[in-house]
Amino acid sequence: MKRIGVLTSGGDAPGMNAAIRAVVRKAIYHNIEIYGVIGGYAGLISGNIQKLELGSVGDIIHRGGTFLYSARCEEFKTREGQEKGIEQLKKFGIEGLVVIGGDGSYMGAKALTEHGFPCVGVPGTIDNDIPGTEFTIGFDTALNTVIDAIDKIRDTASSHERTFVVEVMGRNAGDIALWAGLAGGAETILIPEDPYDMRDIASRLKKGHARGKKHSIIIVAEGVMNGYEFGKRLKKETDFDTRVTVLGHVQRGGSPTAFDRVLASRLGAKAVELLMDGSGGRAVGIERNRLVDYDIIEALAKKHTVDLNLYKLSKELSI
Numbered sequence: 001m002k003r004i005g006v007l008t009s010g011g012d013a014p015g016m017n018a019a020i021r022a023v024v025r026k027a028i029y030h031n032i033e034i035y036g037v038i039g040g041y042a043g044l045i046s047g048n049i050q051k052l053e054l055g056s057v058g059d060i061i062h063r064g065g066t067f068l069y070s071a072r073c074e075e076f077k078t079r080e081g082q083e084k085g086i087e088q089l090k091k092f093g094i095e096g097l098v099v100i101g102g103d104g105s106y107m108g109a110k111a112l113t114e115h116g117f118p119c120v121g122v123p124g125t126i127d128n129d130i131p132g133t134e135f136t137i138g139f140d141t142a143l144n145t146v147i148d149a150i151d152k153i154r155d156t157a158s159s160h161e162r163t164f165v166v167e168v169m170g171r172n173a174g175d176i177a178l179w180a181g182l183a184g185g186a187e188t189i190l191i192p193e194d195p196y197d198m199r200d201i202a203s204r205l206k207k208g209h210a211r212g213k214k215h216s217i218i219i220v221a222e223g224v225m226n227g228y229e230f231g232k233r234l235k236k237e238t239d240f241d242t243r244v245t246v247l248g249h250v251q252r253g254g255s256p257t258a259f260d261r262v263l264a265s266r267l268g269a270k271a272v273e274l275l276m277d278g279s280g281g282r283a284v285g286i287e288r289n290r291l292v293d294y295d296i297i298e299a300l301a302k303k304h305t306v307d308l309n310l311y312k313l314s315k316e317l318s319i
């Protein structure tokens, strides 16, 4: 393979820049030309494609976001959109593509693979919801952002003896809520993977209160319900002084943690290796700290599962 492309797609995630840098440097190291697609699949359809050099990725490893820009693209879900994209890739002489993004981005990579175009998916999303990898790029940074917020909320919750509901992102997965709740010492963690019982939550909070606990922190994954709605229901059930914080897009920004930078560097380089070996249609990931790769179609057919042992532990530690 003499010329490959790279794009970022879907919701951005801290560490995407580090992944692009790894793809670019690894390719150039092996004398492969590398092209960046600007603006995800929409940029692919319109041919917004530029040659990248070693210097194009200087000074970006520590930056959040993606310097290639990102987008969610409806047109690429259609056969026509996909064919236009492949036409552009051919026009630029690009023989393989690295796609960095979440499940929507993988669907695009899967479609290209089905059209016979070699693609490798690199998991980049704060949600940690991609099958075939224990961790996605951006998850660790988002977690640290959430924990920083929880620690600050804890200060004010404790001063005012209040109950705080903190809504976190994660789409349909509870990973951010679970890991941040455990690391932040939350009293209750609500994840979409486990139905909650409001009366049980209220009774646990009341018991804690009776034991002298003056404040509580409850983490609600966005996939469960809106934090404000939950706060209203909880207040009705407990009559505790309750406040709600919705963390929102702050979770998607910021300088990537060392973990995310290293993960992104490893996965980005691995994706190039696969294309060099002629292995398109793959998705890379990490399992027990080892790099792995799967057939992208099979990977997408699997379902991401939240770590239920961790969830059990969080319940045991928050009595």
Ligand code: F6P
Binding pocket: 011, 102, 125, 126, 127, 169, 170, 171, 222, 252
């Ligand atoms: O997939 C990342 C994510 O931040 C989800 O956690 C969230 O549900 C969604 O994207 C928000 O998307 P948007 O930025 O398009 O509002």
